[in-house]
Amino acid sequence: MPHSETIVAGGGIAGLMTAISLARRGHGVTLIDRWEPGHARASSSDYNRVIRAIHGRDHFYTRWARDARLRWLELEQETGAKLYYECGTLILATEGHCHWEDDTAATFDALGVPYHRYSADEIRAFFPQFDPRNVSYALYEPEAGMIMAHRALIAGVALLRSLGGKVRRGRVTTDASERPMLDGKPLEADLVVIATGPWMAEMFPRTVKPLTTVVGVNVLYTSTPDGSEAFDQTHMPCWIDHGEGSFGLPSVEGSGVKAAVVIPDQIDLDNDERLIRQKTLARTRRYIDKRLPGLTGQRVVDSKFNQIVMTPDTHFIIDFHPEHRNVLLAGGCSGHLFKHGPVFGDFVAGIGLGDFGTPDRFRLGPRRKLSPAESPSGR
Numbered sequence: 001m002p003h004s005e006t007i008v009a010g011g012g013i014a015g016l017m018t019a020i021s022l023a024r025r026g027h028g029v030t031l032i033d034r035w036e037p038g039h040a041r042a043s044s045s046d047y048n049r050v051i052r053a054i055h056g057r058d059h060f061y062t063r064w065a066r067d068a069r070l071r072w073l074e075l076e077q078e079t080g081a082k083l084y085y086e087c088g089t090l091i092l093a094t095e096g097h098c099h100w101e102d103d104t105a106a107t108f109d110a111l112g113v114p115y116h117r118y119s120a121d122e123i124r125a126f127f128p129q130f131d132p133r134n135v136s137y138a139l140y141e142p143e144a145g146m147i148m149a150h151r152a153l154i155a156g157v158a159l160l161r162s163l164g165g166k167v168r169r170g171r172v173t174t175d176a177s178e179r180p181m182l183d184g185k186p187l188e189a190d191l192v193v194i195a196t197g198p199w200m201a202e203m204f205p206r207t208v209k210p211l212t213t214v215v216g217v218n219v220l221y222t223s224t225p226d227g228s229e230a231f232d233q234t235h236m237p238c239w240i241d242h243g244e245g246s247f248g249l250p251s252v253e254g255s256g257v258k259a260a261v262v263i264p265d266q267i268d269l270d271n272d273e274r275l276i277r278q279k280t281l282a283r284t285r286r287y288i289d290k291r292l293p294g295l296t297g298q299r300v301v302d303s304k305f306n307q308i309v310m311t312p313d314t315h316f317i318i319d320f321h322p323e324h325r326n327v328l329l330a331g332g333c334s335g336h337l338f339k340h341g342p343v344f345g346d347f348v349a350g351i352g353l354g355d356f357g358t359p360d361r362f363r364l365g366p367r368r369k370l371s372p373a374e375s376p377s378g379r
């Protein structure tokens with residue numbers, strides 16, 4: 001497409017990386033968000049996010065995650081901001097439920113992704129922070145770790161501005177035909193990308209809402225033990241513990257250890273205060289006592305209450321609106337979009353500019369729920 005004027009609604013990681021990609025290609029870009037990018041209501045908020053190539057049998061996302069790691073390293077160089085800590089990621093395969101991890105190992109073998117396989121006894125020896133009871137084995141991915149999420153958004157906005165992109169505040173709405181509007185007028189541009197994350201469902205009640213479910217997620221940060229570095233990212237990897245419905249990240253830059261037990265929770269996106277729920281506090285503490293006994297008795301030092309939007313098959317949405325052909329919908333995060341951010345943004349820009357079409361997996365529908373073995377996220 002020759003030079004075009006584009007608008008991106010939504011300044012989370014999906015919209016921001018799309019806007020950066022459009023600006024890099026020399027197109028005019030205006031990024032619009034209701035609040036200041038980096039704000040605490042967005043799915044992209046909080047200190048950090050896990051990046052790992054672990055995606056079961058799904059080669060597509062595995063390759064994306066591998067590319068994304070390189071892109072984050074490049075962004076780190078370009079922005080001068082510390083965006084990535086390569087502390088590795090450990091995935092714990094629960095006894096009797098190892099299909100997803102078995103498939104991941106086969107994918108890694110096929111694609112040449114470095115990893116180690118550890119028995120329960122080896123986990124005790126190499127990762128003494130973890131109690132591997134009911135764990136059959138673990139896969140350790142050394143070229144994985146954490147992205148500093150909030151910092152990445154702030155650095156990304158500065159980068160977008162330096163590339164000539166505009167950033168403005170505003171609430172995009174839709175009319176009865178789901179056409180995007182701003183201040184009562186249709187949004188006019190060659191390409192309008194809607195990347196409003198979990199808010200997309202209410203904006204597109206016919207097109208997106210039937211495909212998505214918004215789920216609240218509570219996260220606790222627990223203090224590291226007095227005088228010990230064992231739970232810092234220099235000594236401990238990120239981890240995924242599907243059997244316990246949990247994942248976490250080691251302490252970084254003084255954050256404390258982040259542990260999330262995913263207990264699906266209702267959330268009112270605009271009206272709920274972002275305070276941790278008491279029932280989650282108790283469940284997460286029980287999980288920490290079981291899996292990370294060295295943290296038993298340590299104090300919660302921070303907490304976040306946030307949300308993800310799930311599609312039935314956990315594939316993202318990147319597709320043109322059926323009635324408004326210049327409107328591209330980009331989201332459906334399903335809990336795993338942040339790490340892919342730079343690659344996702346390039347891909348959305350490529351589809352938006354007509355470089356290539358929408359792969360079936362990203363189409364608006366129909367979608368079906370996948371079995372945990374088939375699913376790219378093991379859910």
Ligand SMILES: Cc1cc2nc3c(=O)[nH]c(=O)nc-3n(C[C@H](O)[C@H](O)[C@H](O)COP(=O)(O)OP(=O)(O)OC[C@H]3O[C@@H](n4cnc5c(N)ncnc54)[C@H](O)[C@@H]3O)c2cc1C
Binds near residue numbers: 032051197203
């Ligand atoms: C607790 C938790 C842990 C996670 N862990 C990981 C992880 O380890 N690794 C990983 O890869 N992913 C992880 N994810 C998922 C990841 O964070 C999300 O997939 C990603 O941040 C989604 O980004 P987004 O840009 O689609 O949405 P958002 O970040 O929510 O951005 C949407 C933006 O749109 C704006 N907006 C909304 N409505 C309007 C409107 N009408 N007009 C204008 N602007 C609007 C909002 O203000 C917001 O800024 C996690 C998510 C959570 C909640």
